[in-house]
Amino acid sequence: MTPVSLPGAAGILPTRRRLDRDDLLMRAGICLLIGWLLLTLILPLWWLLSKSFQNQNGEFIGLANYLRYFSTPALFASVWNSLFIATLTTAIVLPLAFVYAYALQRSCMRFKGLFQALALIPILAPSLLPAISLIYLFGNQGFLKAWMFGVSVYGPFGIVMSQVFYCFPHALMILLAALSMADSRLYEAADALGASKTRVFLTVTLPGAKYGLISAGFVIFTLVITDFGIAKVIGGRFNVLATDIFKQVIGQQNFEMGAVVGFVLLIPAVVAFAADRIFQQRQVALLSARAVPLVPKPAARRDWALFAFCSVVGGMIAVVLAMAAWASLVTRWPYNLTLTLNNYAFGEFDSDGWAAYWHSVQLAVWTAVIGTVIVFAGAYLLEKTRAFAAGRVVAQFMAMLPMAVPGLVLGLAYIFFFNAKGNPFGFLYGTMGILVINSLTHFYTVSHLTATTALKQLDHEFEAVSASLKVSLLRTMTRVTLPVCLPAVLDISIYLFVNAMTTVSAVIFLYSTDTKLAAIAIVNMDEAGFTAPAAAMAMTIVATSASVKIAHVLLTRRLERTTQGWRRR
Amino acid sequence: MALAPYLSVERLRKQFGHFAALKDVSLDVFPGEFVCFLGPSGCGKTTLLRAIAGLDIQTSGRIIQGGRDISNLPASQRDFGIVFQSYALFPNLSVTANVGYGLASRRLPKVEIETRVAELLSLVGLPDSGPKYPAQLSGGQQQRVALARALALSPGLLLLDEPLSALDARVRSYLRTEIRRLHQRLGVTTIMVTHDQEEALTMADRIVVMNEGVIEQIGTPLEVYRQPASAFVADFVGTTNFLPAVVLDTGSVRFGKLDLACGLNLSPGPGHPVTLAIRPEDVVVRNVLPGAANSVEVQVSDIEFLGSFCRVGLALGDDTPPLVADFSINVVRDLEIRQGQTLLISLPPDRIRVFPGAPQLP
Numbered sequence: 001m002t003p004v005s006l007p008g009a010a011g012i013l014p015t016r017r018r019l020d021r022d023d024l025l026m027r028a029g030i031c032l033l034i035g036w037l038l039l040t041l042i043l044p045l046w047w048l049l050s051k052s053f054q055n056q057n058g059e060f061i062g063l064a065n066y067l068r069y070f071s072t073p074a075l076f077a078s079v080w081n082s083l084f085i086a087t088l089t090t091a092i093v094l095p096l097a098f099v100y101a102y103a104l105q106r107s108c109m110r111f112k113g114l115f116q117a118l119a120l121i122p123i124l125a126p127s128l129l130p131a132i133s134l135i136y137l138f139g140n141q142g143f144l145k146a147w148m149f150g151v152s153v154y155g156p157f158g159i160v161m162s163q164v165f166y167c168f169p170h171a172l173m174i175l176l177a178a179l180s181m182a183d184s185r186l187y188e189a190a191d192a193l194g195a196s197k198t199r200v201f202l203t204v205t206l207p208g209a210k211y212g213l214i215s216a217g218f219v220i221f222t223l224v225i226t227d228f229g230i231a232k233v234i235g236g237r238f239n240v241l242a243t244d245i246f247k248q249v250i251g252q253q254n255f256e257m258g259a260v261v262g263f264v265l266l267i268p269a270v271v272a273f274a275a276d277r278i279f280q281q282r283q284v285a286l287l288s289a290r291a292v293p294l295v296p297k298p299a300a301r302r303d304w305a306l307f308a309f310c311s312v313v314g315g316m317i318a319v320v321l322a323m324a325a326w327a328s329l330v331t332r333w334p335y336n337l338t339l340t341l342n343n344y345a346f347g348e349f350d351s352d353g354w355a356a357y358w359h360s361v362q363l364a365v366w367t368a369v370i371g372t373v374i375v376f377a378g379a380y381l382l383e384k385t386r387a388f389a390a391g392r393v394v395a396q397f398m399a400m401l402p403m404a405v406p407g408l409v410l411g412l413a414y415i416f417f418f419n420a421k422g423n424p425f426g427f428l429y430g431t432m433g434i435l436v437i438n439s440l441t442h443f444y445t446v447s448h449l450t451a452t453t454a455l456k457q458l459d460h461e462f463e464a465v466s467a468s469l470k471v472s473l474l475r476t477m478t479r480v481t482l483p484v485c486l487p488a489v490l491d492i493s494i495y496l497f498v499n500a501m502t503t504v505s506a507v508i509f510l511y512s513t514d515t516k517l518a519a520i521a522i523v524n525m526d527e528a529g530f531t532a533p534a535a536a537m538a539m540t541i542v543a544t545s546a547s548v549k550i551a552h553v554l555l556t557r558r559l560e561r562t563t564q565g566w567r568r569r
Numbered sequence: 570m571a572l573a574p575y576l577s578v579e580r581l582r583k584q585f586g587h588f589a590a591l592k593d594v595s596l597d598v599f600p601g602e603f604v605c606f607l608g609p610s611g612c613g614k615t616t617l618l619r620a621i622a623g624l625d626i627q628t629s630g631r632i633i634q635g636g637r638d639i640s641n642l643p644a645s646q647r648d649f650g651i652v653f654q655s656y657a658l659f660p661n662l663s664v665t666a667n668v669g670y671g672l673a674s675r676r677l678p679k680v681e682i683e684t685r686v687a688e689l690l691s692l693v694g695l696p697d698s699g700p701k702y703p704a705q706l707s708g709g710q711q712q713r714v715a716l717a718r719a720l721a722l723s724p725g726l727l728l729l730d731e732p733l734s735a736l737d738a739r740v741r742s743y744l745r746t747e748i749r750r751l752h753q754r755l756g757v758t759t760i761m762v763t764h765d766q767e768e769a770l771t772m773a774d775r776i777v778v779m780n781e782g783v784i785e786q787i788g789t790p791l792e793v794y795r796q797p798a799s800a801f802v803a804d805f806v807g808t809t810n811f812l813p814a815v816v817l818d819t820g821s822v823r824f825g826k827l828d829l830a831c832g833l834n835l836s837p838g839p840g841h842p843v844t845l846a847i848r849p850e851d852v853v854v855r856n857v858l859p860g861a862a863n864s865v866e867v868q869v870s871d872i873e874f875l876g877s878f879c880r881v882g883l884a885l886g887d888d889t890p891p892l893v894a895d896f897s898i899n900v901v902r903d904l905e906i907r908q909g910q911t912l913l914i915s916l917p918p919d920r921i922r923v924f925p926g927a928p929q930l931p
Contacts, residue, residue, distance in 0.1 A: 017626040020643040461657035464624050467644035468651045469671030469722060479670075480659045 017387070022473040026385040030395050033378045037398035039425070040441045044413035045405065051416050052259035065260045075244060075257075079264065082240040085156060085231075086224040086268070089163040093171050093220050096164075098213065100313055101175035103306035106182075106205070108298040110307060116176075118314045121321060123169045124545035126502040126519045129538040130165035131233035132531060133324040134158055141334050154236030162230045165320055167223050168313075171216040178212020179205075182294040211283045218276040225268050226406030228505040229519070233526050241265045242505065245408050249415075249509065259416070262409040273404035321542075328536035343536040349525050350533070352516045357540055360501055360518035363435050364544075367500040368493040371440040371447065375492055376485070379451035380477060384463055403445035407506030410442055415509050430512035442506040443499045447492045454488030455481070487556060494552045498545045573636075575600040575758050576621070576726065581630035583616050583782075590616045591627065592782040601756045603749070605769040608779035609805065614762045615730060617779070621760065622728055623647045635725055650719030654731040656711045658703040658718075664690070665699040668717045675722075689717040692751065709740035716748070720755070727752075729761040733768060745772055766806045770794065778802050800924045803846040810892050811928040812845040822923065825887050829863050830918045842927040849880065851920035852894035854904065857913045864915040867892065869908050872901075881906065883914065 019027075055061045069075050100119060104112050122130070137144045138153040151157055182205075190200045228242040235243060241261060249258035327333060331340045347353030382396055402410070418429040428434040458481065466476040482489070504519040511520055518541055526534040574597035583591040591613045598604050606614035619625040621632060623644035631640045639647050658667050666673075669686045677685075690696050693713040703711055712732055719727060732748070733741045749772050752759050763769055769776045770790040778785045778793060778801075786798035797803035800811065814824040816839050821830045824845060837843060857864050867883040870891050879901050882891040894914070896906065906912070 014629045015627050015641050017623070017643060018641050018646075020645045022645065023643060459653075459655050459657045461653045461655060462659065464622070464644065464651065465653070465657050465718070466670075467624070468622065468647075468649055468719070468724070469674075470645060471671055471674045475674060480661060483661045 022467075023386060026381055026473070027388050027391065029377065029381045030385055030388065030391045033374075033381060034391065034395050034398065036374070037395070037401075037441075037444075040437050041398060041402060041405070041410075041444075044410070044417035047416040047420060048259050048262055048409065048413035051256055052263055054256055056254075056256060065256050069257065069260045069264070074239070075261070078239045078241050078244045078261075081156070081238060082225050082242070082265075083268070085159055085163065085240060086221045088156075088160050089167060089224045090217055090220045092160070092164050093167050094213065094217055096313060097168055097171035097175050097216065098209070099306070099309055100168075101172055101179050102205075103310050105176060105179040106294075106296050107303050107306045108296050109303045109310065115310045115314050118317055119172050120169045121542070121546070122165055122317065123173075124498055124502070124549060125321075125324075125542045126229060126504060126522065126538055127162070127166045127227050128229040128233050128504065128519065128522045128526070128534070129324050129542065130162040130320050131158065131230045132522075132526065132535045132538060133320045133327070134161055135234060135531065136323050136327045136333065136535070137319075143334065152236065154234055155238040158234035158236075159231055159238065159240070162234055163224045163227065165317065166227065166230065167220045168317070170223060171220050174216040174219060175209065175212050178209040178215075182208055184292045184294040187294060211280060214279045215276055218272045222269050222272045222404075222406075225272075226265065226408065226505065228408055228508065229523065232523060242406070242408055245412060246508065249412060255412075255416070258412055262406075262412050265406055266404070266409050269406050269409075270404045277400075324535045325539055327532055328539045330532065333532060343532040344540070346521065346525075346533060346537060348533070349528070349530040350521050352513075352521060356516045356521040357518045357537070359432070359515050360541070361544065362432060363439060363507075363515075363517060364497045364500040366432070366436045367439045367443075368497040370436060371443070371496040372489060372493040374440065375444065375447040375496075376451050376482075376489055379448055379455055380481065383452060383455040384473065399448045400445055402441055402443070405442070407442050407503060408508070411438060411506055411509035414438055430515070432515050434510055435507050435515055435517070436500075438506055438510055439500040439503060440496065442503070443496055447495055450488055450492050450495070451485070454485045458484060486559060490552060490556055490559075494549060497548055501541055501545050572599050574598060575602075575635060576760075577631075577633040578617070578621065579631040579633070581617065581620060581632070582628045583613070583620060583625070584628040589782050591620070591630075593630070594779075594782070594784055596777060596784060596787060598758060598760065600758055603752050603759045603761070603772060603774045605773035605776045606760065606762045606779060607766060607769040607776050607806070608764065608785075610764060611781075612779040613782040614764075614777075614779050618728055618730055618760060618762045621726075622649055622651055648724055649726040649728050650722065650724035651728040651730065652712070652715045652719045652732045654734050656703070656708075656715040656735075658711055658715055660703055662702075663699065664695070664701050664703070664706070664714050667703065667714055668699075668721055670718060671722045685721065686717075689721055690714075692720070692754075693717045694747070707740075708736050709744055712736065712744060713747070716751070720757070723757075725758065727757045727759040729759065731762055731764070733763070734765070741768075748772065770806070776806075778805065780805070797846070797922060800844055800846060800926075800929065803922060803924075808849055808893065809846045810849065812847070812889070812892075813928050814843050814845050814923075816841045816843055825885060825889050827865055827885075829916060829921065831921050831923050837925050841925070844924045844926060844928040846922040846924065847916055847920055849893045849895040850878075851917060852883070852892065853915045853917060854894070854896060854900060854906075854912055857915045859913060861915055863918060863921075864913055866911060866913055869906060869910045869912060872906065872908055879906075883912070 052065055053060055053062060055064070103109050104116055134153055135158075136142055138148050138158070139145070142153070153161075186204050187200065190204055195203070226242060228246065231238070231240045231243045232246070241264060245258050245261045245265065248254045248261055328343050329339045329341070330336070331338050331342065342348070346356070350356065378395070378399060382392055382399070385392060414434060417423065418426055418434060420426070428437070462476060462480060463473060466473060502519060504523060507517055508520060508523070511517055518537055522534045522537045525531075525537065576598040578594060578596050581591050581594045582589065594613070594617060606617060608614045616625065620627040623639065623642055626641070631638065633639065634648065659670065662670070665686050668689050669682050672682045672685060686699070687696070690699060693716055695710060695713055695717070698706060698710065698714070703714065706714065716732075729748070733744055736744065745768060761772065773790060775787060775789055776793045777787050780801050786793055786802045788796070788798075793802060793806055797806065803809040804811070812824050814822040814829070816837050817823050817828060818839055821828055822843060822845065823829075829845070831845075865885065867885055870882040870884040873880040878895050878897050881894050881896055883894055884891045900906070904912070
């Protein structure tokens with residue numbers, strides 16, 4: 001300690017705060033987090049990038065691979081195909097999801113709960129499911145084939161229809177949130193000024209949901225560009241970027257060209273992500289603390305029109321789901337329609353049989369458990385560490401990055417990184433461990449944002465109070481922060497579980513014969529012509545995700561009654 | 570005061586990029602004192618409090634508490650209890666658990682903790698609220714729980730960061746006396762940050778008036794009100810008329826066509842512009858004889874009824890803005906003051922404060 005009487009010395013030397021145990025712990029934690037993300041995200045991507053500048057013998061050849069890529073029309077055409085599919089899907093989903101969300105949040109239509117649940121079910125399914133379902137509906141032996149007027153469903157048409165189904169719930173969730181809150185005073189003011197209904201919609205409702213719409217648009221675009229399963233199953237000869245990577249790597253074993261396509265695929269994803277971030281930063285809170293929440297009033301004509309709309313959209317979702325369910329139960333489509341469970345005897349169609357399913361469950365559980373711990377701890381460290389700005393900024397950037405990295409690209413990067421000579425973590429390759437790490441990293445950002453939002457809602461002075469009471473941060477985290485954030489923690493674990501259960505693109509390059517996953521079994525069985533068992537496996541995944549989701553809802557309710565009693569007044 | 574200060578702040582500086590939130594701030598707080606940091610938002614008062622607590626460390630400067638140099642210690646190694654405007658009560662813990670939060674991690678016997686918590690809760694007047702959760706209490710009750718929690722470890726220094734700002738007027742004035750009573754009973758050295766001059770005037774032993782990162786004045790409430798050290802203090806604490814004038818000689822100034830005597834020796838030489846400050850309640854209207862010192866004839870331009878008194882606008886007859894005076898209801902009734910009426914008033918020389926420079930227009 002500096003002596004108390006050191007005349008004249010004070011005020012000239014800058015004060016450096018001594019660090020207490022908490023500070024050291026938190027900083028060590030942030031460094032660990034940076035190390036983790038470096039290992040699971042940055043280094044693999046770096047390896048991927050350097051691979052794209054090498055030839056097959058690992059020699060540096062500059063931009064040669066890229067030149068070859070852009071001068072090969074067969075490859076380059078995929079860029080346009082991908083952009084076309086993504087743009088068209090966005091243009092279709094956005095208005096549909098907006099009206100649907102509007103009906104759920106701003107009308108007095110009946111059966112809102114049912115419509116909402118129905119529309120969100122596709123989130124629980126792998127993207128392969130709508131593709132399989134559409135094949136049954138409109139494919140070569142589809143019973144609605146006549147409706148297609150000779151257009152083949154295998155190709156852009158089928159891809160877009162499947163993507164619409166697959167992306168709809170993702171867009172809907174964002175728009176539901178965007179439309180959930182509104183200040184009724186704005187609507188009263190507009191009414192008092194004699195604005196027409198249309199004008200109120202255009203000047204109050206739409207601007208209020210603007211950022212939600214932008215965000216939803218980017219999310220759809222990115223989902224479509226990076227999705228692999230749909231194009232694989234229903235794409236036919238229509239090539240897109242995601243299938244190109246697969247063909248280069250698995251089909252032609254041309255890893256270097258695969259890396260190039262991976263980087264090309266990364267560009268639109270990163271651009272969409274960056275653009276969305278820029279727009280979101282412009283958003284200012286439209287709702288002040290004094291806002292009076294809008295409660296929709298009944299309006300018969302509007303409500304019935306929206307009801308009709310939701311019935312059509314919801315009906316189509318139900319048809320796609322029901323088709324897959326039915327197809328999985330039919331003996332031999334379309335010749336023998338008697339119901340059977342034979343398609344669920346996966347061992348008959350795929351060497352791994354039910355083992356693939358159990359691998360998926362294992363992966364989902366591990367990802368949920370380990371992921372929730374890492375994500376919450378990471379978000380806590382970033383939110384609560386004092387000073388140490390440099391470390392926090394770096395870690396924050398790294399935590400946001402996975403959102404912009406398509407699963408296929410990450411998977412490919414893992415191949416390069418974990419197979420690299422001398423990598424001490426090489427032993428992970430081909431194990432369940434690498435699948436868990438890959439899924440966790442792939443879905444890191446959304447979980448991280450959920451945790452951060454929950455933490456931000458807490459009083460910022462809890463830590464200051466704890467320090468004044470000489471209580472360690474760790475104790476305050478376990479006694480206060482974690483219990484208060486429990487609902488968000490459950491949300492994160494369920495998000496990780498469902499995504500790990502359904503993902504194809506993140507793991508397609510990484511599974512081994514010992515760790516084949518259910519979603520991959522779908523791709524394999526579909527490829528081998530066993531479409532009905534593929535549908536059956538897809539339904540098994542849906543059933544699992546749905547059960548877990550229902551358990552989650554029940555558990556959350558129970559928790560609210562027992563441990564969250566303090567929330568009630 | 571012969572006592573050694575309990576807390577000494579020496580040349581404290583806090584820099585946020587190019588913005589200096591605190592510019593070489595120094596002050597002493599004596600044992601058992603109740604000190605208020607008063608100032609408009611952004612004046613640096615909260616920054617100063619948080620530096621004293623170690624929550625946001627200063628850029629340079631020294632802080633000595635109880636003879637110990639705490640300048641670079643983290644908050645966890647300092648000795649203080651703190652209450653925030655948001656209360657920051659742990660929502661998932663009962664009132665008892667909140668108050669006993671610091672005690673519980675000291676591994677004290679359970680009975681001892683329970684006794685201490687009960688003692689603290691009755692101290693703040695909430696003996697029966699122990700099993701409740703914060704959300705079940707009113708704002709004022711929550712703030713008292715926060716106070717009990719801050720006092721639990723018997724800290725040497727109690728820091729209050731705008732503790733009453735989130736409460737409505739009635740609860741505020743009740744808690745004002747409560748906190749004051751508590752302070753007198755416990756004798757704990759207390760620093761409160763507030764932007765509310767009334768709060769500072771009624772509660773503090775001494776007020777530290779701050780503006781733009783510097784201390785404008787340190788003094789008792791009476792000193793700060795009666796003898797503001799700067800035009801800023803005169804303006805921020807209470808209401809003041811600011812009149813532009815020019816120094817005539819050491820004891821008088823010229824304001825418009827008027828020569829006014831001032832009680833004090835004027836430091837700027839003759840011819841220099843100065844600002845006169847006089848509080849509305851210091852304007853005398855009873856028993857002013859024609860020709861008395863600083864007397865002037867004015868016309869009542871408007872009357873604003875404010876309950877126990879009236880705020881009266883007095884036109885001086887030239888293009889200077891009207892003088893504002895507060896007359897008690899008694900005076901208004903006795904003199905039958907009405908709009909348009911001509912009055913003879915006087916501005917007592919010992920009530921006029923003179924500050925160098927022309928008035929800054931708000």
